[in-house]
Amino acid sequence: MRRRTEDVELQDVLPGEAGGWELGSLGAAANTVTVLRRTAWGLLVAGPVLAVWALLSRPAPAAPVVAVRQEQPAVGQSAGPGGFAELFVSAYLAAGEGTEDSLAPFLPTARDVTLTAAPGAQRAQQLAAVKVRQVSGGYWSVTVAARVVATDTTAAKPKAGAKTKPGAEESEPGSARSGSVLRYFQVAVHAGADGAMAAAALPAEVAAPLPGEAPSLAYGQSVPVPASDPAGQTLTGFFAAYLAGSGQLDRYLSPGTALSAVSPAPYARVEVVQVAETGTNDPGAQQGVPADGARRELLVQVAATDTAGQQRPLAYAIAITARDGRWEIASVEGPPVLSKDSARTDEKETQ
Numbered sequence: 001m002r003r004r005t006e007d008v009e010l011q012d013v014l015p016g017e018a019g020g021w022e023l024g025s026l027g028a029a030a031n032t033v034t035v036l037r038r039t040a041w042g043l044l045v046a047g048p049v050l051a052v053w054a055l056l057s058r059p060a061p062a063a064p065v066v067a068v069r070q071e072q073p074a075v076g077q078s079a080g081p082g083g084f085a086e087l088f089v090s091a092y093l094a095a096g097e098g099t100e101d102s103l104a105p106f107l108p109t110a111r112d113v114t115l116t117a118a119p120g121a122q123r124a125q126q127l128a129a130v131k132v133r134q135v136s137g138g139y140w141s142v143t144v145a146a147r148v149v150a151t152d153t154t155a156a157k158p159k160a161g162a163k164t165k166p167g168a169e170e171s172e173p174g175s176a177r178s179g180s181v182l183r184y185f186q187v188a189v190h191a192g193a194d195g196a197m198a199a200a201a202l203p204a205e206v207a208a209p210l211p212g213e214a215p216s217l218a219y220g221q222s223v224p225v226p227a228s229d230p231a232g233q234t235l236t237g238f239f240a241a242y243l244a245g246s247g248q249l250d251r252y253l254s255p256g257t258a259l260s261a262v263s264p265a266p267y268a269r270v271e272v273v274q275v276a277e278t279g280t281n282d283p284g285a286q287q288g289v290p291a292d293g294a295r296r297e298l299l300v301q302v303a304a305t306d307t308a309g310q311q312r313p314l315a316y317a318i319a320i321t322a323r324d325g326r327w328e329i330a331s332v333e334g335p336p337v338l339s340k341d342s343a344r345t346d347e348k349e350t351q
Contacts, residue, residue: 090123090146096115127144140189142188185206222299243314249261252328257330278337
């Protein structure tokens with residue numbers, strides 16, 4: 001009986017305490033195992049998510065500086081070889097020692113160029129391509145006129161203790177010296193297969209191009225316009241509205257002719273001085289009522305006076321057409337008509 005009693009007492013002790021370890025109940029142990037198992041699965045699933053979050057939350061590395069090559073105008077664009085040459089000459093005139101890289105967008109071999117002039121010692125006030133000659137396919141010789149101004153690159157500072165003369169002024173760096181010189185530079189421009197343009201060499205300074213011969217025009221003798229000439233009356237009213245803002249412009253235009261008056265009006269008074277016409281030396285002879293559809297091509301000499309009283313001569317190639325017994329303006333902005341001989345010469349030069 002005593003042995004049985006001891007076994008019962010030992011069983012009462014074991015569930016609560018055995019060898020110094022507190023075991024707790026079996027239900028609690030099962031719950032603990034479930035929690036641990038779920039936690040482990042949660043960490044396993046959350047691991048990739050946390051890794052992606054850590055990757056995205058890192059600060060982005062600084063973007064590397066990339067050198068961008070400026071593409072030059074392609075063949076057929078409005079700038080063309082003439083505009084490219086103008087930009088190159090402008091950069092060339094302003095460049096100097098230490099700034100040779102400013103020529104790189106135009107001259108691929110700029111790294112081999114050594115300049116000794118002071119940067120900015122001169123600059124171009126005005127630039128114009130006055131001659132563009134195609135040497136071969138994609139290769140041109142361009143003559144650029146540049147009005148060049150010399151500039152002061154260093155300030156003229158008086159020495160310590162030196163006295164300046166009354167009225168003397170110090171020159172500022174970069175200020176233009178008095179006067180400008182018209183100079184001419186020849187530039188060889190080449191277009192690659194992709195259309196990008198590049199200069200084949202540094203500019204060459206050349207003499208001014210020889211003036212061209214005046215073309216032969218197709219008009220007859222230029223004569224004053226009689227006051228009674230219906231065409232002259234139309235021209236007088238038209239130019240008063242077109243250049244001086246006097247009257248309605250639309251009343252002088254043929255149907256379908258779109259034209260706006262010059263605005264703001266640059267002149268206060270306009271006078272039609274002389275008129276020449278194709279096919280005749282007497283444009284004032286046609287003073288009768290014109291037949292509908294009749295057309296005349298005129299070269300009109302105009303004297304325009306501004307508000308300050310300064311007069312300037314102007315010339316307009318104009319076509320007029322007849323409608324309802326009166327002359328109307330059909331076109332204004334075209335060039336003068338060339339004679340047949342001049343037209344044939346121009347065609348040969350362009351071929």
